[in-house]
Amino acid sequence: MADKSKDVSSIYSPIAKMNLRTKTLLTIGLTVFILVAVVITSLFINSADITTNFNAMNQAPSFEHLFGTDWMGRDMFTRTMKGLGLSVQIGAGASILSSVIAIILAFVGSINSKLDSFIAWLVDLFLSVPHILLIILISIGLGGGAFGVTMGVALTHWTSLTRILRAEIKQINTSEFVKLSQRFGKSKIWIAKKHILPLVITQIIVGTILIFPHAIMHEASVTFLGFGLSPHEPAIGIILSESMKYLATGNWWLALFPGLALLIIVLLFDIAGENIKKLLDPTSANE
Amino acid sequence: MLKNEKLLKFLGKKIVRFIILLIFVILLSFILIDMSPINPVKTYIANLGVVSPEKIAILESYWGVNEPITTKMFNWLANIIHLDFGTSLIYRAPVLDVIKQKFVASLVLMLSSWIFSGVIGFLLGVVAGFKKDTIIDKAIKVYCYILQSAPTFWIALLFLMVFSVYLGWFPTGLGVPVGTLSENVSFWDWLQRLILPMITLSVVGIASITLFTRDKLIDVMNSDYFLFAKARGESGWNLIVRHGIRNVLLPAITLQFLGFSELFGGAVLVEQIFTYPGIGQAAVSAGLRSDVPLLLGIVIFSAIFVYCGNLIADVLYNFVDPRIREGEEDGG
Numbered sequence: 120m121a122d123k124s125k126d127v128s129s130i131y132s133p134i135a136k137m138n139l140r141t142k143t144l145l146t147i148g149l150t151v152f153i154l155v156a157v158v159i160t161s162l163f164i165n166s167a168d169i170t171t172n173f174n175a176m177n178q179a180p181s182f183e184h185l186f187g188t189d190w191m192g193r194d195m196f197t198r199t200m201k202g203l204g205l206s207v208q209i210g211a212g213a214s215i216l217s218s219v220i221a222i223i224l225a226f227v228g229s230i231n232s233k234l235d236s237f238i239a240w241l242v243d244l245f246l247s248v249p250h251i252l253l254i255i256l257i258s259i260g261l262g263g264g265a266f267g268v269t270m271g272v273a274l275t276h277w278t279s280l281t282r283i284l285r286a287e288i289k290q291i292n293t294s295e296f297v298k299l300s301q302r303f304g305k306s307k308i309w310i311a312k313k314h315i316l317p318l319v320i321t322q323i324i325v326g327t328i329l330i331f332p333h334a335i336m337h338e339a340s341v342t343f344l345g346f347g348l349s350p351h352e353p354a355i356g357i358i359l360s361e362s363m364k365y366l367a368t369g370n371w372w373l374a375l376f377p378g379l380a381l382l383i384i385v386l387l388f389d390i391a392g393e394n395i396k397k398l399l400d401p402t403s404a405n406e
Numbered sequence: 407m408l409k410n411e412k413l414l415k416f417l418g419k420k421i422v423r424f425i426i427l428l429i430f431v432i433l434l435s436f437i438l439i440d441m442s443p444i445n446p447v448k449t450y451i452a453n454l455g456v457v458s459p460e461k462i463a464i465l466e467s468y469w470g471v472n473e474p475i476t477t478k479m480f481n482w483l484a485n486i487i488h489l490d491f492g493t494s495l496i497y498r499a500p501v502l503d504v505i506k507q508k509f510v511a512s513l514v515l516m517l518s519s520w521i522f523s524g525v526i527g528f529l530l531g532v533v534a535g536f537k538k539d540t541i542i543d544k545a546i547k548v549y550c551y552i553l554q555s556a557p558t559f560w561i562a563l564l565f566l567m568v569f570s571v572y573l574g575w576f577p578t579g580l581g582v583p584v585g586t587l588s589e590n591v592s593f594w595d596w597l598q599r600l601i602l603p604m605i606t607l608s609v610v611g612i613a614s615i616t617l618f619t620r621d622k623l624i625d626v627m628n629s630d631y632f633l634f635a636k637a638r639g640e641s642g643w644n645l646i647v648r649h650g651i652r653n654v655l656l657p658a659i660t661l662q663f664l665g666f667s668e669l670f671g672g673a674v675l676v677e678q679i680f681t682y683p684g685i686g687q688a689a690v691s692a693g694l695r696s697d698v699p700l701l702l703g704i705v706i707f708s709a710i711f712v713y714c715g716n717l718i719a720d721v722l723y724n725f726v727d728p729r730i731r732e733g734e735e736d737g738g
Contacts, residue, residue: 240427244427244430244431244434246667246712247428247709247712247713248431248435248705248708248709249667249668249670249671249674249708250667250671251670251671251674251675252670252671252674252689252704252708255689255690255693256435256438256439256701259693260438260439260441260442261442262442262443332555336555339557339559340557340559340671340675343557343559343675344675344678344690344693344694345690345694359559359563363563363679366566366567367571369571371567374563374564374567375567378556378557378560378563378564381560382555382557382560385555385557386551386555389554389555
């Protein structure tokens with residue numbers, strides 16, 4: 120069956136489409152490679168390696184120090200890489216947790232209409248306060264630190280995926296094969312597992328990856344404001360908030376490169392997400 | 407049914423829904439704050455200096471530290487109904503007064519950048535959609551994708567660095583000088599301090615509206631009536647203005663109203679960096695310095711602000727667009 124459909128597509132699809140597929144695969148491969156490389160590099164950087172060196176304070180970027188050095192002579196490239204790794208890790212934790220919340224709520228909502236409108240109301244509740252304020256509140260409530268921010272971001276980013284899954288599940292529930300299974304007396308859990316999950320798994324994967332960029336950016340913002348990670352961590356938000364004190368003295372590299380690196384990471388996740396969506400859900404590739 | 411009657415009924419329903427939502431927002435934020443290790447008495451004392459244990463006991467009973475959460479919550483809720491939000495610990499003034507003053511400053515910032523980003527974003531979107539697949543379109547798209555991935559506070563930092571430190575066009579300490587009342591600041595000073603945060607907030611807000619407008623316009627350009635207009639001999643800007651913009655404008659405005667939440671979030675970061683004395687900066691200092699009454703007050707007012715945006719978007723969507731109005735009547 121699978122072979123046949125493959126044959127058909129290879130005969131009838133124009134070369135342009137095959138190229139798009141190859142291109143998509145290549146893009147995914149490349150972005151994922153860079154992201155994995157960043158995380159692995161950051162894991163190998165020992166915090167002790169970021170030593171202070173007062174002979175090399177406030178140096179502008181050079182080949183020796185690609186991103187320059189700060190007021191304590193620390194190499195900014197190493198600090199940035201470590202910070203990016205930390206961002207991706209927190210982003211991963213928050214995104215996965217967010218998706219789990221979204222999946223649970225979406226399935227709970229599909230049980231009956233009362234629960235469904237409750238879930239819709241819950242989405243409204245979490246969207247009624249600006250995200251950043253809610254993350255700050257949750258972060259304060261949980262005592263701050265990495266745990267506070269991760270939970271703050273996780274508890275605020277499930278709304279969009281929940282909405283998508285809810286709509287999708289509603290549509291599947293009205294389809295004939297689900298009705299047929301219900302008549303056959305299959306349990307709701309069986310239907311959820313055999314009929315619904317295989318159809319929404321794409322949305323879940325893509326949704327999780329697309330939460331990443333938001334999660335990373337919000338974590339950095341909240342940390343920048345002083346509610347997230349402690350000042351001892353080499354997080355991007357911390358690096359940038361420290362750099363503010365040195366802007367007036369002309370240390371432009373302290374703010375430019377770490378922020379740019381964060382932007383690239385966020386962009387890579389976006390590109391990876393969009394391309395994985397194209398790959399798993401070919402109809403969306405024509406949008 | 408009469409249109410006004412329908413609108414009133416719609417608004418009434420929405421407002422009742424909102425009040426219920428607001429109560430839960432209050433409960434949720436109260437529980438979160440109560441879970442936190444913040445102790446209002448300690449914060450209060452930290453600002454006072456040496457305090458005797460007797461005074462601490464009096465203060466503790468005043469703040470109700472040792473009472474159960476339900477009592478605290480009901481006391482606070484009862485006060486809010488009388489519009490008494492308590493006293494801000496860091497500003498030493500009633501929370502309502504602080505919020506009023508800060509919110510006005512923020513509203514000026516947010517609304518000016520909201521209009522600015524809306525107009526520029528819409529125009530860019532129309533141009534990109536009209537010139538689809540050309541260099542201009544690609545340039546606008548790349549610009550939007552990059553801005554969407556850029557952290558707001560980083561853009562603000564760069565702007566501060568370029569325009570204030572290097573070019574010296576704007577003062578670096580952009581806030582109202584310490585100890586100066588906002589009334590004593592001259593209009594020019596104030597405007598000078600407003601421009602850079604406003605531009606930053608606008609630049610960040612443009613991306614979503616541009617991409618949305620572009621996609622919508624491309625949809626319209628693929629429609630049958632657009633093709634028919636072309637067949638009749640219309641072309642160029644005239645065609646876009648008469649058949650394109652008319653159909654795209656309302657959804658774009660609706661989207662812009664739905665963006666109040668992001669606008670507020672952006673304002674928090676931008677105000678912090680430019681030390682603009684608005685509600686966002688007040689929220690951050692309230693959070694950092696454990697000013698619980700002020701923080702809770704700001705949460706409530708931000709929720710009201712966001713809800714106003716959503717409500718206007720709903721009204722526009724349901725009552726202004728003639729197509730949706732008719733569709734509703736068709737469906738019963």
